[in-house]
Protein backbone atom coordinates (compact mmCIF):
# COMPACT_ATOMS: atom_id res chain seq x y z
CA UNK A 1 0.00 0.00 0.00
CA UNK A 2 1.22 3.47 -0.87
CA UNK A 3 2.16 5.58 2.13
CA UNK A 4 1.71 9.35 2.09
CA UNK A 5 4.95 11.03 3.11
CA UNK A 6 5.52 14.65 4.12
CA UNK A 7 9.15 15.74 4.48
CA UNK A 8 10.54 18.51 6.72
CA UNK A 9 14.04 19.81 6.02
CA UNK A 10 16.17 21.17 8.89
CA UNK A 11 18.83 23.45 7.33
CA UNK A 12 21.30 23.66 10.27
CA UNK A 13 21.86 19.87 10.31
CA UNK A 14 20.65 19.00 6.79
CA UNK A 15 18.29 16.49 8.43
CA UNK A 16 15.04 15.42 6.86
CA UNK A 17 12.23 14.43 9.27
CA UNK A 18 9.10 12.75 8.00
CA UNK A 19 5.44 12.34 8.80
CA UNK A 20 4.21 9.16 7.09
CA UNK A 21 0.54 8.32 7.18
CA UNK A 22 -2.18 6.19 5.67
CA UNK A 23 -4.72 8.92 4.87
CA UNK A 24 -5.84 12.35 6.12
CA UNK A 25 -7.62 11.81 9.43
CA UNK A 26 -5.82 8.47 9.79
CA UNK A 27 -2.71 7.22 11.57
CA UNK A 28 0.85 8.52 11.35
CA UNK A 29 4.44 7.78 12.23
CA UNK A 30 6.99 10.54 12.75
CA UNK A 31 10.51 9.56 11.66
CA UNK A 32 13.69 11.26 12.93
CA UNK A 33 12.34 14.46 14.45
CA UNK A 34 14.62 17.37 15.33
CA UNK A 35 14.78 19.53 18.47
CA UNK A 36 16.48 22.81 17.57
CA UNK A 37 19.61 23.55 19.58
CA UNK A 38 22.11 26.35 19.29
CA UNK A 39 25.43 24.94 20.44
CA UNK A 40 27.01 28.34 21.06
CA UNK A 41 24.31 29.66 23.39
CA UNK A 42 22.99 26.33 24.71
CA UNK A 43 19.46 27.39 23.81
CA UNK A 44 16.77 24.95 22.68
CA UNK A 45 14.05 25.78 20.18
CA UNK A 46 10.92 24.02 19.06
CA UNK A 47 10.26 25.52 15.63
CA UNK A 48 11.05 22.23 13.86
CA UNK A 49 8.97 20.14 16.27
CA UNK A 50 6.15 22.71 16.03
CA UNK A 51 6.12 22.32 12.25
CA UNK A 52 5.71 18.54 12.57
CA UNK A 53 3.01 18.87 15.22
CA UNK A 54 1.22 21.52 13.16
CA UNK A 55 1.10 19.25 10.13
CA UNK A 56 -0.20 16.35 12.24
CA UNK A 57 -2.99 18.58 13.60
CA UNK A 58 -3.83 20.05 10.19
CA UNK A 59 -4.21 16.57 8.67
CA UNK A 60 -6.16 15.29 11.69
CA UNK A 61 -3.66 12.47 12.24
CA UNK A 62 -3.29 10.22 15.27
CA UNK A 63 0.37 9.54 15.97
CA UNK A 64 0.97 5.82 16.40
CA UNK A 65 4.77 5.89 16.38
CA UNK A 66 7.66 8.27 16.88
CA UNK A 67 10.55 6.42 15.27
CA UNK A 68 14.29 6.95 15.52
CA UNK A 69 16.52 5.28 12.93
CA UNK A 70 19.45 5.44 15.40
CA UNK A 71 21.04 7.59 18.09
CA UNK A 72 21.85 10.66 16.01
CA UNK A 73 25.13 12.47 16.59
CA UNK A 74 24.47 15.63 14.61
CA UNK A 75 21.16 16.90 16.00
CA UNK A 76 18.96 16.52 19.06
CA UNK A 77 15.80 14.41 18.80
CA UNK A 78 12.39 15.89 19.58
CA UNK A 79 10.88 12.41 20.14
CA UNK A 80 10.10 12.86 23.83
CA UNK A 81 8.66 16.37 23.42
CA UNK A 82 6.49 15.27 20.52
CA UNK A 83 5.25 12.30 22.50
CA UNK A 84 4.17 14.67 25.30
CA UNK A 85 2.18 16.72 22.79
CA UNK A 86 0.91 14.10 20.37
CA UNK A 87 1.10 10.69 22.04
CA UNK A 88 2.44 7.66 20.17
CA UNK A 89 5.12 5.18 21.12
CA UNK A 90 8.82 5.90 20.69
CA UNK A 91 10.63 3.14 18.81
CA UNK A 92 14.29 2.46 18.00
CA UNK A 93 16.45 -0.57 17.14
CA UNK A 94 17.05 -3.10 19.91
CA UNK A 95 20.82 -2.61 19.74
CA UNK A 96 20.42 0.92 21.15
CA UNK A 97 21.59 -0.46 24.49
CA UNK A 98 25.09 -0.92 22.99
CA UNK A 99 25.20 2.75 22.03
CA UNK A 100 23.78 3.81 25.40
CA UNK A 101 26.38 1.71 27.19
CA UNK A 102 29.20 3.22 25.17
CA UNK A 103 28.15 6.81 25.77
CA UNK A 104 27.10 6.00 29.35
CA UNK A 105 30.78 5.27 29.98
CA UNK A 106 31.95 8.35 28.05
CA UNK A 107 29.70 10.65 30.11
CA UNK A 108 29.95 8.66 33.35
CA UNK A 109 26.13 8.48 33.38
CA UNK A 110 24.40 6.56 36.16
CA UNK A 111 23.05 3.09 35.39
CA UNK A 112 19.32 3.04 34.65
CA UNK A 113 17.01 3.98 31.80
CA UNK A 114 19.70 5.92 29.96
CA UNK A 115 21.79 2.75 29.84
CA UNK A 116 19.29 -0.12 29.30
CA UNK A 117 16.89 0.93 26.54
CA UNK A 118 14.06 1.75 28.97
CA UNK A 119 13.77 5.34 27.70
CA UNK A 120 12.17 3.90 24.57
CA UNK A 121 8.74 2.28 24.38
CA UNK A 122 9.64 -0.29 21.74
CA UNK A 123 13.00 -1.84 20.92
CA UNK A 124 12.63 -3.31 17.46
CA UNK A 125 14.28 -6.62 16.71
CA UNK A 126 15.30 -7.29 13.15
CA UNK A 127 12.28 -8.08 10.97
CA UNK A 128 9.71 -7.07 13.58
CA UNK A 129 6.38 -5.94 12.17
CA UNK A 130 4.25 -2.99 13.23
CA UNK A 131 1.37 -1.03 11.76
CA UNK A 132 0.62 2.61 11.09
CA UNK A 133 -3.17 2.52 10.66
CA UNK A 134 -3.76 0.63 7.41
CA UNK A 135 -0.06 0.57 6.52
CA UNK A 136 2.12 -2.40 7.40
CA UNK A 137 5.58 -1.66 8.72
CA UNK A 138 8.76 -3.62 9.25
CA UNK A 139 12.00 -2.76 11.06
CA UNK A 140 15.18 -3.90 9.33
CA UNK A 141 18.40 -3.84 11.29
CA UNK A 142 20.94 -2.07 9.10
CA UNK A 143 24.04 -1.65 11.29
CA UNK A 144 27.27 -0.12 10.00
CA UNK A 145 26.92 3.63 10.53
CA UNK A 146 26.09 2.77 14.16
CA UNK A 147 25.29 -0.62 15.70
CA UNK A 148 21.69 0.38 16.48
CA UNK A 149 20.81 1.64 13.00
CA UNK A 150 17.49 0.41 11.64
CA UNK A 151 15.58 1.17 8.48
CA UNK A 152 11.80 1.26 8.58
CA UNK A 153 9.69 0.08 5.67
CA UNK A 154 6.19 1.52 5.98
CA UNK A 155 3.93 0.53 3.10
CA UNK A 156 5.97 1.14 -0.06
CA UNK A 157 8.25 3.72 1.60
CA UNK A 158 11.62 2.93 3.13
CA UNK A 159 13.21 5.25 5.69
CA UNK A 160 16.91 4.46 5.63
CA UNK A 161 18.25 6.83 8.29
CA UNK A 162 22.00 7.29 7.81
CA UNK A 163 22.75 4.30 5.60
CA UNK A 164 22.10 5.61 2.11
CA UNK A 165 22.22 9.22 1.03
CA UNK A 166 20.88 10.35 -2.35
CA UNK A 167 22.75 8.55 -5.19
CA UNK A 168 25.17 11.46 -5.71
CA UNK A 169 25.84 11.64 -1.94
CA UNK A 170 26.76 7.98 -1.51
CA UNK A 171 26.57 6.53 1.98
CA UNK A 172 27.13 7.60 5.61
CA UNK A 173 30.35 7.42 7.61
CA UNK A 174 31.19 4.26 9.56
CA UNK A 175 33.75 5.61 12.04
CA UNK A 176 31.46 6.34 14.99
CA UNK A 177 31.71 4.03 18.04
CA UNK A 178 30.51 0.57 17.01
CA UNK A 179 30.45 1.58 13.32
CA UNK A 180 31.73 -0.96 10.80
CA UNK A 181 32.09 -0.49 7.05
CA UNK A 182 31.92 -4.23 6.33
CA UNK A 183 28.61 -4.50 8.22
CA UNK A 184 27.43 -1.37 6.44
CA UNK A 185 28.08 -2.99 3.07
CA UNK A 186 25.92 -6.00 4.08
CA UNK A 187 23.17 -3.67 5.33
CA UNK A 188 23.27 -1.67 2.10
CA UNK A 189 23.09 -4.77 -0.09
CA UNK A 190 20.13 -5.93 1.97
CA UNK A 191 18.28 -2.66 1.36
CA UNK A 192 19.20 -2.71 -2.32
CA UNK A 193 17.70 -6.22 -2.65
CA UNK A 194 14.24 -4.78 -1.94
CA UNK A 195 11.91 -4.26 -4.94
CA UNK A 196 13.37 -1.65 -7.33
CA UNK A 197 10.30 0.55 -7.14
CA UNK A 198 10.56 0.88 -3.32
CA UNK A 199 10.62 4.60 -2.51
CA UNK A 200 13.70 5.49 -0.42
CA UNK A 201 13.67 8.46 1.96
CA UNK A 202 17.05 9.58 3.33
CA UNK A 203 17.70 11.27 6.68
CA UNK A 204 20.34 13.72 5.44
CA UNK A 205 21.09 15.54 2.23
CA UNK A 206 24.10 17.82 1.89
CA UNK A 207 23.24 18.90 -1.68
CA UNK A 208 26.54 17.93 -3.36
CA UNK A 209 27.63 20.11 -6.24
CA UNK A 210 25.32 22.91 -5.14
CA UNK A 211 22.14 21.21 -6.44
CA UNK A 212 18.84 21.73 -4.58
CA UNK A 213 18.22 19.61 -1.51
CA UNK A 214 16.53 16.28 -2.28
CA UNK A 215 15.49 13.30 -0.17
CA UNK A 216 13.39 10.86 -2.18
CA UNK A 217 14.80 8.24 -4.53
CA UNK A 218 14.18 4.55 -5.27
CA UNK A 219 16.01 1.29 -4.72
CA UNK A 220 16.43 0.96 -8.50
CA UNK A 221 17.96 4.43 -8.80
CA UNK A 222 20.38 3.67 -5.95
CA UNK A 223 21.43 0.40 -7.58
CA UNK A 224 22.15 2.17 -10.85
CA UNK A 225 23.72 5.39 -9.64
CA UNK A 226 24.85 5.46 -5.99
CA UNK A 227 28.43 6.69 -6.13
CA UNK A 228 29.53 4.38 -3.28
CA UNK A 229 27.40 1.28 -3.55
CA UNK A 230 25.83 0.94 -7.01
CA UNK A 231 25.63 -2.56 -8.50
CA UNK A 232 29.10 -3.90 -9.22
CA UNK A 233 30.92 -2.31 -6.24
CA UNK A 234 32.38 -5.15 -4.15
CA UNK A 235 32.83 -5.22 -0.40
CA UNK A 236 36.61 -4.68 -0.43
CA UNK A 237 36.39 -1.57 -2.64
CA UNK A 238 33.58 -0.24 -0.46
CA UNK A 239 35.48 -0.77 2.80
CA UNK A 240 38.64 0.84 1.37
CA UNK A 241 36.69 3.85 0.06
CA UNK A 242 34.89 4.28 3.40
CA UNK A 243 38.07 4.06 5.47
CA UNK A 244 39.83 6.65 3.28
CA UNK A 245 36.87 9.01 3.29
CA UNK A 246 36.08 8.67 7.00
CA UNK A 247 39.65 9.72 7.86
CA UNK A 248 38.90 13.11 6.30
CA UNK A 249 35.68 13.83 8.25
CA UNK A 250 35.59 15.92 11.40
CA UNK A 251 33.28 15.32 14.40
CA UNK A 252 29.73 16.66 13.97
CA UNK A 253 29.44 20.03 15.72
CA UNK A 254 26.66 18.86 18.06
CA UNK A 255 27.82 15.31 18.83
CA UNK A 256 28.47 16.01 22.53
CA UNK A 257 25.05 17.52 23.37
CA UNK A 258 23.23 15.30 20.85
CA UNK A 259 24.26 11.90 22.17
CA UNK A 260 23.59 12.88 25.80
CA UNK A 261 20.00 13.79 24.95
CA UNK A 262 19.33 11.21 22.26
CA UNK A 263 20.25 8.16 24.35
CA UNK A 264 17.21 9.16 26.42
CA UNK A 265 14.88 9.62 23.41
CA UNK A 266 15.29 13.38 23.54
CA UNK A 267 14.96 13.83 27.30
CA UNK A 268 17.23 16.33 28.99
CA UNK A 269 19.03 15.50 32.22
CA UNK A 270 17.13 16.42 35.40
CA UNK A 271 17.52 20.06 36.51
CA UNK A 272 20.11 20.73 39.20
CA UNK A 273 19.31 22.36 42.57
CA UNK A 274 19.22 25.84 41.00
CA UNK A 275 16.59 24.73 38.50
CA UNK A 276 18.91 24.82 35.46
CA UNK A 277 19.68 21.88 33.18
CA UNK A 278 23.30 21.13 32.31
CA UNK A 279 24.99 18.93 29.73
CA UNK A 280 28.50 17.59 30.20
CA UNK A 281 31.59 18.18 28.06
CA UNK A 282 34.08 15.29 28.28
CA UNK A 283 37.66 16.52 27.89
CA UNK A 284 40.09 14.39 25.88
CA UNK A 285 37.68 11.46 25.90
CA UNK A 286 36.02 11.39 22.47
Ligand SMILES: [Fe+2]
Pocket residue numbers: 070071072073074145162
Ligand atom coordinates in the same frame (compact mmCIF):
# COMPACT_ATOMS: atom_id res chain seq x y z
FE1 LIG B 1 23.69 9.50 12.07
